[in-house]
Amino acid sequence: MDLIQFFGRFHVLVLHLPIGILLMAAVLELYALFFNKQRTKTLQTIWLWGALSACGAALLGYLLSLGGGYNADAVFVHKAFAFAVIGCAFICWFYFCLLSRISSKFAPFITTILCFGQLFLLFSTGHYGANMTHGSTYLFDYAPDPVRKLAGLEAHPTPREKVTDLAQAHVYLDLIGPVLEQKCVACHNDDKSKGKLNLTRLDSLFKGGQSGPAVVAGDLNASELYRRITLDSHDKKFMPAGGKPPLSDIQVKTLAWWIEAGLPQDKLLGELELDDTARSILATQLGLQAAKGSWPLAKTEPLSQTLADELTAAGFVVKQISQDVAYIDLDYSVSRQAFTDQALEVLLKAKDHVAWLNLANSQVSDPQLAALSQLTHLIKLRLEKNPITSQGINHLAGLDQLTYLNLYKTKVDDQVFSALQQLPALKNLYLTETLVSEQALTQWQQKNKTSSLQVIAANYDLMGQNNEK
């Protein structure tokens, strides 16, 4: 148990006492003076309390500083101001106790000086203390440029231009730096370097912290930084600490790539050799491609409630895909009625929203399929158990996003394969119990060995036909 740290951390709590009390004392003194009001005697006690609480806060602050992790210069300045605050507070107490007995023509002048001095010292101490916890630029980070100039800071750096070409991305400035900046430097910077680790620059990153170098080229296991970000998120040693938002999967993979690639620094990605996995990871991290498994369509506005109600009334079960994805999932298969043209009409009103559509077992007809081609955002389409034919499927041409098409137990025949060219994104096609012949299927599969489209038309053996998948 580190009792010193235990008490030290109460500093951040107790320090608010002297700030409040001394502020009140000084303001009330000035008020009485300038507005010629009766000065209450309680003020003496308040000064004393302020002085004592300042001592307490300082003592705890000292204990906290023993734990280390703070820039020594910053601690020194903060400490110096804190002593000044305490000194000033005791002087004030002493002076105001005397003042009630004697009277001098300098009294108003001295009172003014002491009170304003106390306020100045108080704010300065607070400011330097805050700088230590939040970083010295904290206050002006978001200040407009003119204000920053006044405060003697540089104008905001112009943000790096967004990378549009993987090869042109800079390893540190575009990939690694931004990740550390976003998730780590709040605690690992010049002023506050937790674990003696500073992640604002490459040289200090390579230098590492308490337990040695943070990263070892080509060796994930020896890289403390990587170990910390891949621990169980409930682990005490997990980084970012303190329940801060963890790195995303792709950020972790980006750092892993960097370490395994031997920590390249001042390089553009175009100058390095990248395999396909690395390419895909880095492109995702740079926002050049959608993350694997993420929603493939552009953002859209939620469906209006009136339209949702209309769809429901027409027999659809209406569900929004998820809280962040405003596309909808429509199901007509459970409505127990044939899919009428009226239902189709309502469906088309929602054509910009429908991503998943289930029309199984609903007596959908070929002409109706022609209208479905307007649903250009369709990703999954279930048409099983409907009297539709290959002609109907031809109408679906142009559904560029369609990845899943279920034609189980429909009347499609060998012609269906010619329609497939028009469905570029298709990944899963179901043709079991259709009129598709085994020869046509094998032929198609022979020709498209490398295709990412998986056709399932299984169990001819069980259906009394030949034994082939």
Added chain:
Amino acid sequence: MINRRQFLTRAAQGLGTAALAGATDLSLAKDLSGLAMQPEQRPDLNGILGKPHLPAKAKRVIYLFQSGGPSQLETFDYKPMLNKMHGQELPAEVRGDQVLTGMSAQQSSLPLAGSIYDFAQYGDSGAWVSELLPHTAKIVDDLCFVKSMHTDQINHDPAITFLQTGFPIAGRPSIGAWLNYGLGTDNNNLPGFIVMVSTNGGGQPLYSRLWGNGFLPSIHQGVQFRGGKEPVLYLNNPKGLSMDLRSELMQHLRKLNEAEYAHWHDQEIKSRIAQMEMAERMQSSVPDVTDFSDEPDWVFEMYGPDSRKPGTYAANCLLARRLAERNVKFTQLYHQGWDQHDYLPGGIKNQCKKTDQASAALVTDLKQRGLLEDTLVVWGGEFGRTNYSQGKLTATNYGRDHHPGCFTMWMAGGGVKPGMSYGETDEFGYNITKNPVHVHDFQATLLHLMGIDHEKLTYKYQGRRFRLTDVHGKIIKDILA
């Protein structure tokens, strides 16, 4: 409680209505609208979440619960070391501090027992499967085996309760209840949570609280379909009662219930109303789903001969597929009888025979219908079995005691990687050596696949927010497709 004055006014009203009915126009008596009717409200189809936290990979689950604790060592976790050391004592360092049940803790010796059934590798994935499961062996490339499941519970009831509700003591909602509470239904004509217990299992008992709603509204509890000719009783109207008359009766009953609700504001009255309406819709939807006459012969051949006998595991698997086709969100099958403390070789062979073909057929059938894509099939029991023999070890006979330290489950479809094996046990099949998966991790992953963040689906009860995964659970990212 009704106080005296309320009682008197109500009684007077009642008398008045009755008198009117007797005296004048019948329709007047029927009109109970004076008793505070609420405007017609559609039952909320979207559950408490309104929309899932993330796009769902699985829209429905079929959970094939193998109750009793199937031995991982005779099915999927191949341990040749046990055959090599057959009959030797379980090394103390392997056992470690594992607590044993009272059934084998008293044994003077704990002799290791190798599987008497042979194993071979199958499929492109090269998964090891024992000779007892020839049908499952054919579909291993569609399955994701988790060999490193472990649980906190060593006895049947708490262990099953733990898997189904996330807590070993009864009273929490079951997984299916949570899913329906969170996501609502995709087919308002059937319950969203249906349970079937095979009639050809037998063994350790099961209790309806395993599919209970706990503190959630009772509309979310599992509805059990009975084995046999009539899965749901009293679906047909009594003789002489026409459907119209029945509907009218239901309407009035509803009005009375609404009035009661307006008075008491008890949510359970709402549940009651919803359940009655569901029951009415089930009068036509249940016969439709349970009548197998539209299934061709090749389907029965695929699921095996048992599938023609209502109530068997095979028939229940087929029924589960029919429920999946009709968007039922959570279908839970239980097959009892996997508790082989003694006579394991014979017992487990029997169990596998009853379940192997149908389990495999279900996966294949869903796949060819394009349903495996968004249906998650789960197979597994409540714990594993010991690597040493409980009771006497002979050349052809042995038994195995409960073992919470490791067991195997498989999942298929619904956003899980096919053809993979996750996690490993040591060569004694006793301890997990790689990627342990706790029951809460499995539950967290299942919810994730259904589009739910397991930390965000909660219910406040008795002053505290409850979750299926309590305060635990990590999603097993490596098995997500």
